[in-house]
Amino acid sequence: MSGKPSYSILAVDDDATNLRMLHEILSPSYKVYAAPSGERAMRFLEKRDVDLILLDVEMPGLNGYEVIKRLKEDPRLAPVPVLFLTAQEGRDKEETALRLGAVDYILKPITAGVVLARVNLHMELEIYRKRLETLVSQKTAQLSDTQNSILDILAGVTAWRDSGTGGHITRTTAYSRLIVESIIEHGHPKYVISPLYGDNIVKSSKLHDIGKVAISDSILLKPGRLTGEEFDEIKKHTTFGAQMIDDAIADLGDESSFLHVSREIVISHHEWWNGSGYPMALAEDEIPISGRVMAISDIYDSLTSERPYKGAMSHDEAMDIIYGETGTHFDPLLIEMLQDTFPRFEEIAASQQNAGGAPRGKRSP
Ligand SMILES: [Fe+2]
Structure with missing residues (x-):
């Protein structure tokens, strides 16, 4: 990444130490927001857009699975890549996370090298996806303009006759x-x-x-x-x-x-x-x-x-x-x-x- 915190991440974890570590690792490269619970994360996302979400699975109240289900039901939030933070012993949980729509998972305890590598990779993919989306909508608009021009020409042909x-x-x-x-x-x-x-x-x-x-x-x-x-x-x-x-x-x-x-x-x-x-x-x-x-x-x-x-x-x-x-x-x-x-x-x-x-x-x- 460029090192400029122009892209944003929401880290969701009930463990304050983890949140602090994630902030330390990621804040030199990204704008990092922290939410200590699933409920707080959902409230935050009602008003703000982020480019990527790091989501703990085990949380009191709304857990990670419930949060991702809600995200995927919301057309605005569904495309945001979600990386789960899962405990080492929960391999079956990783499968569940991926099935629910997470793009990847990071095993706890987290280390700076793994977090940065995974986040950078998925952020690059997300930026690429957004560029592609913009390009497709621009090309679609161009195509529609061309179609309209051809229609006008054809309508003109009828009018001339x-x-x-x-x-x-x-x-x-x-x-x-x-x-x-x-x-x-x-x-x-x-x-x-x-x-x-x-x-x-x-x-x-x-x-x-x-x-x-x-x-x-x-x-x-x-x-x-x-x-x-x-x-x-x-x-x-x-x-x-x-x-x-x-x-x-x-x-x-x-x-x-x-x-x-x-x-x-x-x-x-x-x-x-x-x-x-x-x-x-x-x-x-x-x-x-x-x-x-x-x-x-x-x-x-x-x-x-x-x-x-x-x-x-x-x-x-x-x-x-x-x-x-x-x-x-x-x-x-x-x-x-x-x-x-x-x-x-x-x-x-x-x-x-x-x-x-x-x-x-x-x-x-
Ligand atoms: Fe006619």
Whole structure:
């Protein structure tokens, strides 16, 4: 070790002589705290963090085994390495200590050489573990940033192909975020959304119409109403999008929960609660929650946005239609749960009014 007491140790022992010896041996290299009982150690650890714990087994009151059990039950304290101090004759106790999660043990009577060697070794490992943990969280954050950038690029690709959908993607993603937050807040047993699933739904919302890049310009950009045949062609954007994501899943293996949620949304956001949607005519609970969320975001934004062939509806008019289609198009329980959330859609729609245009430079001469 560097000799600087920047790392801390809690020594727990009912024997005052042992505590004093541990302090003498370790204090030149570490900041050493002492607790004369298991109870005092637990009280100390409620308020303070340490890098390593030296724990006597035999103590009146809360003994070493009971202390380590409590430490391992606490997510904050569980990772702190614990070294047991055990009596020479208690070999079976060493086994118990290791089984309970101690990283090592030191036999009593303690000597400076053994204590320092063992503590230094485990402190080095602990410092290494913490560095690794920091590195992993930094890399995970970088990966997430990269994923978000790629998503934005892909969303931009859809927007470039489909005039005016840049704002649509931004707004629908914001609506999906509000819906997911509201579902998590309500905590209804029918709608179990883990933080990861919720995050994946919000991110994947950006990709819901990615399959439109495979639809021909003459249909996708046609001003005015589509014929039945053309509409059938547009409907294929769900299956085209799913195929694109299937290719990515095939490349990456089955590991990416994000891509699976993206696929759910892409393929199911036009399904209807009564089974009259497309492409698979799924009904009720057959429709993934992610698809039901996206359907609400998508329709609300379509209704409240201006299109070449129609004007923008007000929030109230759009909500009348959504409530009117509850039980046919939309999941009734979900719509009921979102009653307090819908007014916040209006705020987003108002604040994003100018985000509805095509990306800059689109079709510039
Ligand atoms: Fe769509």
